[in-house]
Each structure stands twice: as structure tokens, then as C-alpha cells.
Amino acid sequence: MDNSPAGRGRKRAGAGLPVALATALLLSACSALGPDFERPAVPSWLASWSGGSLASLASESPAAGQDDGGGPAGVDSWWRNFNDPLLAALIAEAQRVNPDVRTAGMRILEARAQLAIATSGLYPQQQQVSGEVLRQGARQAGGPDTAYTAYGAGFGIGWEIDFWGKFRRGIESAEAGYFASIARYDDVQVLIAAQVASAYSSIG
Template sequence: LVAWWEVFGDPKLNRLVEEAHRTNNNLEIAAVRILESRAQLGIATGLRYPQAQTAAGTATYVSPSEAGGSAGNFWDFSLGASVSWEIDFWGRYRRGIESANAALLATMAGYDDVFVLLTAQVAQTYATIRLTEEQLRIAKQNIEIQRRSYEIVDVLARLGDKSALDRQQALTLLLGTEATLPKLEAALQQAKNALSSLLGRPPGDLTEFLGEEGTLPVLPVDLVVGIPADLLRRRPDVRTAELNAMAQNALVGVATADLYPSFSLFGFLGLSAGGPGIDLGDLFSADSLNWNVGGSFIWPFLNYGRIRNNIRVQDARLQQALIAYRETVIQAAREVEDAMAGYVGAMEQDDLLQRTVESAQRSNELSMLRYKEGLSDYQRVLDAQQSLFGQQSRYINNRGAAVLAVVDLYKSLGGGWEIHGGTYNVSPETQEEMEQRTNWGDYFVTEVEKEGGTSD
């Protein structure tokens, strides 16, 4: 399942998927979100350390009038630093880090989800392009068959052997089939535009790369889809839902910690010197040293239910996250079953439709032969040609549905994200643009660890 698109054995599809993984804008947005989450984790981690830190220094020139006496002018110097630290006695900051870390992992799983969806969209769009090309080919083949029939009927009508009605019916069928071409050609161009967008390109002509006329990817003989237990571990959206619940559970702990008093330590260390005859050098003598330490606690017991209601808010959000997780698991199982049913149904139809096409081709040949020999009217020919076009279209559409069902099956299993190996690439252009605005330190690493984060 790591590179499931390779089961089709189509080198062009493989190249398109590889390019999309490098250049898709939505995938890069997901990668930048990981940078944001890592920074949020850094903020949460930083709260465990002293929160209030100040350093100040003054140099004041005092004149006799300001000093309130007759002494000469003098300088008053001071230099000091203070710090306060709230002890994480009730785990407020620890639970905050736990929540931020789960949120980071959820963001990484979200990247994996975008990766899976993007891969499936590229494969689906490529299959749609090839299917539309097959439909165009079938339409053109039937136009050629119907044109030859019309030419035969036209000659016979001019000779008086056949009626003008036969000729008009043949022309009507021919024109109706020709009318299908513009719609198919428009659909083909729209699919190519969609593929360009997935590749991060403006709408353009992909014909040179794709070729003038291709065929549907070959269906794999065997599908390896894993077992249900693997499904829950593999699907990124299931992991995202689980991690979101974990992050919210930690926020309940953060809110609960507000019920209890907070304990803080504070301290000051400084130097001061002033008075007549004092210069800057005296500031750094032993006599100028002064310091103090202490502690405090705050207990917001008169909070008018604010804290309790905040806990209730966070708990309600946790319950929503748990329900969302259960629903995600249910939907994941349903999508797998739906995709498998679609694939099985398409494959069961495949052989029958292929035989139907062969029968329709033979009927078309026989009906025209009997018509030329005068053994049947032209309505039989019209019916046979309409049936041939319809059955060929049904057959190729079913083949396309089978290919799309394979893509849906692998997408529903969450396959494909493992190939990036834990790397969440931001393009060099985006890195340069962001670093011109902000110092990102070592955040632009190509491999992000699944646990923890960094902070500057």
C-alpha cells in the first residue's frame, strides 16, 4: 500500500503522482501548518520556565537642589534583574504541553490525509482523462462505421434501390453521434485543467506529456488491501480524530488546574550605588550588592462559576471529539466496504459487457449484410449500430469505473502516505519567503520527529 498507484503499471501516472507530491499547493499549506504547530508546542513548553523576567539599569545625575541639601552634584547608579516562576504544582503547563504535542501530531496526520487525498485525486483525474479519450475513440470509430453505412445507403437511394427515408435515418444517426464529440472534448480539456491544478500549475496543455490518445490504466490482477485492524492504524483521518480527542482531553486538565491555588517564587538581585564621591566603578563593589527572594500564591476562589463553567466547556468539547472519532471510524469502515463493493461489481460486469460488445459487433455486421441483400429494412441496421455504440460505451465506462473503484479502495484504506517517510517538505521558495520575514531557526528540517518539537 505504500505506493499503491504503481499497481497500474503506468509510468506516466507514477510521474504525475511524484510531481504532485512536490508541487501541490494544498500539500504545502499542510506542511506549513506543521511549522505553526511546532511553534505552538514551543510556546507551551516555554511556559514551564520562569515567566516574568526583567532586567533594568539606571544612571541618575542628582543636583544639590534635587537632593534637598547643599552637597555637591553626584551620580546614583543601579543595575538589577528580577524573575518570577509559577510552579507547575497542579500540572497546568504539563497538560498544556501534552495538548500542544497531540495537536502537533494531529497536524502531521492531517498532512498525511492531504497526501492520501491528493494521490487519489491525481490517479482519479488521470483515469478520467484516459477514460474520456477512450470514449472519444469509440465515438470516432462509430462515426466512421455510420458514415460508411450512410454512404452505402446514399448510393442505393440514388439508384432507386432504397428509399430516401433510409438515407435520412442513416444521416440522423450519424449526426447524432458526431454531436457527442464536442461534449467529450470539453470534458477532456476540463479534466486536463483539473490535473494541472493538482500539479500546482496554471491550466495548460498537458497533451505533449500525456500523448494524443491514451488508454485506461491496466487493472491489477490481485489487490492487497490489508485487514480491518490495519485500516484503523493506517488512515490519517482516524489518527487525526484520535489525536484531536487526546489534545482536548489535556485541555480539560488545564482548565481543572484553575480550581486550585497557584504558587510562585520570585527573586531580585541587583547592584546600587549613589552619593557624593561615588562613580560607576563603585556599582560593582561588594557593598553595592542587594537581593531578595520570596513566594506567593493566588487562589481565585471568588470566580462566580467561571472556572467550573470553563471546565464544562472543555469537557463538552472533549465529548464532541470522542463522538467525532467514533463517527470517523464508522465512516472509514463504510468507505472501505463501498469501494470494495464497487470494484467487485465492476469486475463482475466486465466479462459480460465484453461479450455483449462482441455480440453487438456481430449483429451490426449481419444487419448491414442482410440490408444490402434486401432481407431486412434499415431500422434493423439503425438498431444494431445504436446498440453497438451503446454497448461499447457501457463497456469502457465500466472499465473506467473499475479503475476508479481501485483508487477509491486504496484511498479508503488510507494508503500511500507512508512513502514520504516522515518528511514534510516546504519548497525552497516558500522557505526563503518566510525566512525573509521571520527567523525560523532549525524549523525547516526535512524530517520531523513524530514525538516532541523544538522551541527557540
């Protein structure tokens, strides 16, 4: 056995190698899985679009679907430029009762719930369990009563630290799904408005 100072130094260096490797792994784990999202290029004709339900999520003026006090209506309410109250009323009613619009609206609620579930993964999780067992045995003549009731309860808590970015990527995905559901809702409303306006103009 080499007990010289040089030998002891080599042993200490070898013992510190696993610690250094573990530290490097932990530091590399701080970065999220997969590449960061890069917004795709937007066509020039769509770059200025800010109407629809998505506009209500940002502080814009005037608000989506409202006029600015005398100017032309926004892109999302183009039919108001015709100044036809009947057409506006028909489109509003169609958008209110159409089942496709309602389905798209429910999809927004579903996507919002999925986003909340994904976000909850960042926080500690707890579980409570309780139960009751009743055992009724056959009692023989003169024998003891073997019936009994057992109660049980349990509590557990766990927290999975998001080292590898799994939860963060899940939140990004759920958030994208949420905004996509809002965009689909707007698409359905635009389609309904176009169909009503087309039918109205054909009989007008």
C-alpha cells in the first residue's frame, strides 16, 4: 500500500471524481429537454392581425369586436361596415346558438383545464386515503361474537423536482394547445359569419 503523500493525493483525486461527475450531471439537468420554441415566420398579410378572442388576452384599445367610436369596424367584425342592423343581429344570433361554436368554446375550457393540470406538476402533490372494513363472522351457539370493524387512514406527499424540464415542456405544450383552441374558436366564428352574410346577400 502506497502511504506516501503522492499516493494519498491520488486517492483523494480519485474519490472526488464521482462527486464532480454528479455535479456536472445536476448542472446539465437544469436545462429543459428539447430545443427552445422558435416562432415561425408570419406572412406579411397576417402580421397586423390582432382581432378575435386572442385580442381579449392582451391590453388593446379599442377592445376586440368594438368600434373605436366612429371609425371602421375591426377585421373580426367586418360586417358592421355595411351598417345593416339586421345582418349584424343574424350573425350574432348564429354565433350564439351554433353547435360548432359551442363545441369550440368547450374545447377552450378543456384546454384551460389541461393547462392547469400541467402547471400543477411543478408543485408538491398530496394524497389522502381512508377506508373502513366490516367483518361479520358466523357466530356459533355460546361462542364469542367475531364481528369487528377496522378503520384505516393514510396521507402521502411527494414532490418531483423538475430537473430535466419535463413539467416545463408540458406547460409550454398545454399553453400552446390552449391558445390554439382559442384560434379555432375564432375560425369557427369567422366561418359562421361568412355563411350568414353569404346567405343574407343571396336573398337580399
